[in-house]
Amino acid sequence: MKSLVDQHGRKIDYLRISITDRCNLRCIYCMPESGVAHKSHEEILTYAEIMKIVVAASYCGIKKVRITGGEPLVRKDVVDLVAAIAKTANINDFSLTTNGMLLGEYAEELKNAGLRRINISLDSLVREKCEMITRRDALNKVVEGIDTALRVGLGPVKINVVVIRGVNDDEIAEFAKLTCDKPLHVRFIEFMPIGDNSIWGMEKFIPNDEVKNLCRELGELKEEGSQPNGNTSSYRLGKAKGTISFISPISSPFCGGCGRLRLTSDGKLRLCLGSAEEIDLLSIVRNSKFSSEHLIEAFERAAILKPKGHRFNCAPHISGKKTMCQIGG
Ligand code: SAM
Numbered sequence: 001m002k003s004l005v006d007q008h009g010r011k012i013d014y015l016r017i018s019i020t021d022r023c024n025l026r027c028i029y030c031m032p033e034s035g036v037a038h039k040s041h042e043e044i045l046t047y048a049e050i051m052k053i054v055v056a057a058s059y060c061g062i063k064k065v066r067i068t069g070g071e072p073l074v075r076k077d078v079v080d081l082v083a084a085i086a087k088t089a090n091i092n093d094f095s096l097t098t099n100g101m102l103l104g105e106y107a108e109e110l111k112n113a114g115l116r117r118i119n120i121s122l123d124s125l126v127r128e129k130c131e132m133i134t135r136r137d138a139l140n141k142v143v144e145g146i147d148t149a150l151r152v153g154l155g156p157v158k159i160n161v162v163v164i165r166g167v168n169d170d171e172i173a174e175f176a177k178l179t180c181d182k183p184l185h186v187r188f189i190e191f192m193p194i195g196d197n198s199i200w201g202m203e204k205f206i207p208n209d210e211v212k213n214l215c216r217e218l219g220e221l222k223e224e225g226s227q228p229n230g231n232t233s234s235y236r237l238g239k240a241k242g243t244i245s246f247i248s249p250i251s252s253p254f255c256g257g258c259g260r261l262r263l264t265s266d267g268k269l270r271l272c273l274g275s276a277e278e279i280d281l282l283s284i285v286r287n288s289k290f291s292s293e294h295l296i297e298a299f300e301r302a303a304i305l306k307p308k309g310h311r312f313n314c315a316p317h318i319s320g321k322k323t324m325c326q327i328g329g
C-alpha cells in the first residue's frame with residue numbers, strides 16, 4: 001500500500017469517477033440543449049475496467065471515491081458497480097452525485113449495495129424555473145428522490161445548488177430554510193467557467209460571501225467546523241436539523257488542499273477540473289500486456305503532473321472543450 005503525495009505536498013486520496021457522459025437532463029450551465037456527442041459503448045470504460053483502476057487507485061492511497069457523470073443512474077447495472085466499489089479494500093468514504101431523477105427508484109438498492117452517502121443537485125424549488133434550468137419537468141421527481149434517500153437512510157443527504165445571478169439567486173433563503181426541518185445539507189456552489197460553450201459570464205457569477213450574507217438574514221449561522229481538505233466549512237441556522245455550506249472555487253480557491261483526481265467515462269485521468277491535462281488509462285487497461293503495475297505508474301505520474309491550482313480567475317474557459325457532464329463534477 002502506497003501513499004501518493006504530489007509535487008506541492010498534497011496527499012492524493014480522492015478519485016471521482018464519471019461512469020457516463022449521458023444524462024436525462026440538459027442543465028443550461030452544463031449541457032447544450034441538443035446534448036453532447038456521446039461516446040460509443042466501445043469508447044467507454046467497462047465496469048470491469050473501472051474496477052481494475054479502482055483497485056490500483058486504492059493501492060496508491062485513494063481512500064475516497066465518488067461516482068458521478070453525466071447522470072450516473074442512467075447507466076445500466078450501476079448498482080453492481082456500487083457493490084463492487086463498496087467491497088474494495090481501503091475505500092472508506094464512498095458517495096455518489098446524482099440529479100435525483102431516478103433516485104426514487106434506486107435509493108434503497110444503492111444503500112443495500114453499500115453506498116454510504118449521496119449528493120443531489122437541485123437549483124430551483126419552483127417547478128417552472130427548475131424546468132427552465134434543466135430543460136425538463138424535473139422538480140417533482142427530484143423531490144421524490146430526495147425524500148426516498150432520507151427515508152432509506154442514505155445519509156448525509158447533501159443538496160448541491162449552483163447559484164447563478166439572475167437565475168436562482170432569489171431562492172437562496174428558501175434553500176437555506178430546507179435545512180431547518182429535515183436533515184438536509186445544502187451546499188451553495190459558485191458557478192464555474194467550464195467547457196467552451198458554457199453560458200458562464202462574470203455578470204452571472206455570485207461570490208459566496210454574498211450568498212452567505214443573504215443566509216445570515218434568516219438568523220445566526222453557527223460554524224460547525226471545516227472539512228480536512230479545507231474546501232468548505234459548514235454552518236447551522238439555530239436548531240436546524242441540517243447544515244449549510246459554501247463551496248467557493250472561484251472566490252476562495254481550495255486548490256492548496258486538493259487531493260482529487262478525476263476519471264472520465266472514456267478512461268482519461270484528469271488532474272485538475274480547471275486544466276485539460278489528462279493521462280490515458282483506457283489504453284493501459286486495454287493493452288494486451290496489461291499489468292496493474294502500469295496503472296500504479298500512471299497514478300504516480302499523475303501525482304507528479306498535478307497542477308498547483310486552477311486558473312479560472314485569470315483565464316476563464318481554459319479548462320478545455322469538455323463540459324462538466326463529460327468531466328464529472
Ligand atoms: N448529473 C449529476 C448531477 O447533476 O448531480 C452528476 C454530474 S454533474 C456534472 C455534478 C455537479 O456539477 C452538479 O452538482 C452540477 O450542478 C455541477 N456543475 C455542473 N456544471 C457546473 C458549473 N459550470 N459550475 C459549477 N457547478 C457545476
Ligand code: SF4
Pocket residue numbers: 023024025026027030031069070071099121324325
Ligand atoms: Fe446532467 Fe448533472 Fe449536467 Fe445537469 S448538471 S446536465 S443533471 S450532468
